[in-house]
Amino acid sequence: MCGITACVTAAADRGDDGDVVDVLLGGLRNLEYRGYDSAGVATTAGDGVTVVKREGGIDELAEAVGVVEPTGRAGVGHTRWSTHGAPTDANAHPHTDCANRVAVVHNGIIENYQSLREELAADGHSFTSETDTEVVPHLVAEALADGATPDGALRAAADRLEGSFALAMVVRGHDAVYAARQGSPLVVGVADGRRFLASDVPSFLQHTRDVVYLEDGDVVRATGDGHEVTDRSGRPVDRPVESVDWQAEDAERDGFDHYMLKEIHEQPAALERAVNGRVSADGDVHLEDFPPGSFADVSDVQFVACGTSYHASLYARQLLAERGVPAQVFSAGEYATTPAPVDEDTLVVAVTQSGETADTLQSVRRAAADGARTLAVTNVVGSTAARECDDALFIRAGPEIGVAATKTFSSQVAALSLLVERLTGDVTGTAGEHRDDLLRALDRLPSDVQQILDQSGPAGLADRFRDREGHFFIGRGVGFPVALEGALKFKEITYEHAEGFAAGELKHGPLALVTPDTPVFAVFTGRHDEKTLHNVEEVQSRGAEVVGIASEASADVAATVDEFLPIPDTHPAAAGVLANVQLQLVSYHVADLLGRSIDKPRNLAKSVTVE
Template sequence: MCGIIGCVSDADVVEVLLDGLRNMEYRGYDSAGFGVHDGNTIRLGKGVGRVDEIARSLDLKTFSGKIGLAHTRWATHGGVTPENAHPHLSCEGEVAVVHNGIIENYQAIKARLEAKGHRFRSTTDTEVIPHLIEENLKAGKNHREAVLDAVRELKGSYAFIVLFRDLYDRLYGVRKDAPLIIGLSERGNFLASDVLAFLKHTNKAVFLENLEVAEVRRDSYTIWNFEGEEVQHDISTLEWEAMSLSKKEFTHYTLKEIHEQRETIALAFRQDPDDLDRFCLALQGAERIYIVGAGTSYHAALVAKHLFLNLAKLPVEVILASEFEDYATLLDEGTLMLAISQSGETADVLSAVNIAKKRGVCVLSIVNIPSSTLARESEQTLYLNCGPEVGVAATKTFTAQLAVIYTIASRLSNLSIDLEQITEAVKEVFNVERQIAYLAQAFSTSKDCYFIGRGINYPIALEGALKLKELAYVHAEGLAAGELKHGTLALISEGVPVIAINPSDKTYHDTLSNVAEIKARGGRVIGLSDIENSLYDYHVKIPSVGKLFYPLVEVIPLQMFAYYSALERGQNPDYPRNLAKSVTVK
């Protein structure tokens, strides 16, 4: 979940490293740091806070070097302190490391190294790596052997970059169950956990496979597997453009990405017909289908189940990726897995995919990043086509997932898609933005908020609640409206806000009855509907679309409500506390 970058160049790399960190802050932002080799020693600059805050606290003019590494942190082991910020050095400062992931057996390794006289400065799991490599160097290993011998001892999921004090023309990178990519440019080469770290400088990349080590120099690179055997990989050309990382005229990436849905939903609907046909044939040929996802992608999976089951009569079950291991005994060659992920690097999803593949299961995926591990591990993939999403909370990727799911459902059944109507409705729904901002202000002191919906609208209630929790830190629950009377109605009291997702589909009248039950107990109801009703204290009008397509338009006001609620409560919606976008640890 952390972001790591290394660079070997013919020019100074300090600003290159810092710029790379800024583009990866969505992966973690509680602390950050960098290290550069000045020709004599490895100099570190690090601290607690955002990248720019740390940069302002340092005299950057005193740092220079043509090789370095950097890190932005999402804490897993050890508190948020300057000492725990990366990079970490070995005892004598011979080895510097930045790391993303978890070292499961670090305590045993640390105890053994301490017994040999090693002194540790942090409480992280990461710090054992440079000490272990330094120990291997003392035993007479060369630099590559010292790294390879270290990784054979480490248990866990990780990627890390190594810089040596006595070897300042190359970096080493290691990948095990976490992404690591080589970027190739005319003026130097990169190692990074995300292409966004170097996309400004090059669109040429080499994707390390699992259990591989890379040596990267300014104008060359070599890759070995963990057994020390040299391997070759193709050079990929990245499709994204660096300009897509700009916030343009918007204050936050989150708001920009909410507004981009005017275009991205239509782009996601436009799938290659041949790819779509092959994808659907695989679904139709399965005896049973398990859809896995996490967070927002899990909510998209619930919409997929509703459509595939009701329209195409496919035998579908949705399972949280983190819980999938308990269902492994049900897998056989007649099973198909559909994995849904924004990043394609979510550890729980990749773990589920690995379990499925070991049992001979066909894996399909819906993913945003074509170069992701999930895309490479899948037999077939459909892409969201919506460009990078920087805001930690998923917005445009969720509606893009829905668009791809509707496209699949249409090919599997007689569902007709009126893309022109949907596109116009998505544009029209932004007319309520000012009203949404007012409602966020009106309920800015509320400690709780409930979202209700039925049928295909229930996953949207879950998603609306998740967004409010993520961005505004409000206790929020998404509920199937019919379940209110089975317990949650006891929590409804005078003034408690409830958002009723109630379009004019087959669930309309039943949900309206639930609204009446809430009103009778003093709840304040925001009705999200294309039909006005006197039961609503506030009516947020959404445009009319085909009855199954309301999720595409009703979720956007909920995203805006979470965004403006965050602002009203003094929070930065781009960087919610304790969260990171790409969850690469289990």
């Protein structure tokens, strides 16, 4: 959930002094979307290590850097999201050993830090923070004192740690960056005369698109002239250099007030990439790695996911249920500890935008260990999920910077819808009713979403529905997960209370909370709309105002609800994607009116890489 950045440069190759401080600050700014509450940098120059760290934002850190003026050809930086200890200057990363010889930054959780801390304290080490991370530089210092090289000392320290971690460090007297990975993402950036290291590619995307994805157990020594990757025993391992297809401008706001609004508007292009080439000219599904028959031996499907990805999984499960394919959806946090029974005919689908979500990774590992086949549906080609699962289906959404997922949800649903069609054909032996109509609707999604974006309906509703007692979202079929996702987006960025329900569940308890001060957002997909209209009338009779999201041709809905947000007429299975765009815009405009931190909501992080 935190952010790591690092850079080392060969000054002679660059024609300058090779100072990396500005690069580190820029890398940290590029990682702000991950969520954080403190930040810091450490550089090594000559025989010294300089650490500057502050509670608060990058601006506060940059101000302190301007006073201290650290320099160096090698450095590490960090944005911290507190897990052990409050967000204070002392608890911010980097952390050092007693002699200020080693500076370390860390993502993840070291589960045995307390016992290590007690052991080190008994040996004379003193600690200045409450964090689990601080044991690492002290362990490294002990190994250095015993004669180990810096990378050897990092291996020795990593061998003592239990839990998940991505570590990066600098050592006094060495123009190099050292790193180790176990259960938390790290990637190396490759450029002439420089090497970068980060928890996510956008940190250094403006400098290079050539990357090396590290795997668990990898240890790296990087200099300006190159890098070496070894395993924990010191044996060299080959990790290929890959070129990401993202551009530096993909990680910029490009004139929009917020990344979230930019990414909402990028949905037509993202959906085009998600579907392009995957629907053949003769109206068949063409998934490049999954020809017909790929899933012929599957008897049941289990989805594991968290947050927005969980809602996309519910959407896919509904589509499978309508086609007669057994499927279940599990919260990855629960599945990791209490997995469902599986066998060799079970397909476990891990839906994760980053491919690094800790709970989801633990879930598929448990399922694989029990003999299930695993499939990752993810946005990141070199991610842990993509590498560890038996197969991978990429959603092709491009980088998403805003914490609140928008274009990745749409792309997940589009990619999962195509997967559903392949599964249906393989498992049932039939193409499914109205399949051609659905594929045409998926093909039209980019233009249909663009039509919604060209309107301005939600912006006009924002003032009317802010500062209410609560906000309810309801839907049926694929409209139900869209209602859940709409409520999640609303609460994430407005900080206002919002809940999503299956429309028919209102009368089984939630109706008691409905008052004239609780607007209801009702999703209509063109299937069972008459039942949802009955639910609308129930809440209206209690004084609630209703915003209906439905096809522009839905005269009954438009005549019944208090406010109407139209979507293009489409197949019911695709209508949820369009309704979701309207709800994203509602949440965005209300949050903007309330002056919320839209791209970096409080207490939240983009990628949850700890359990």
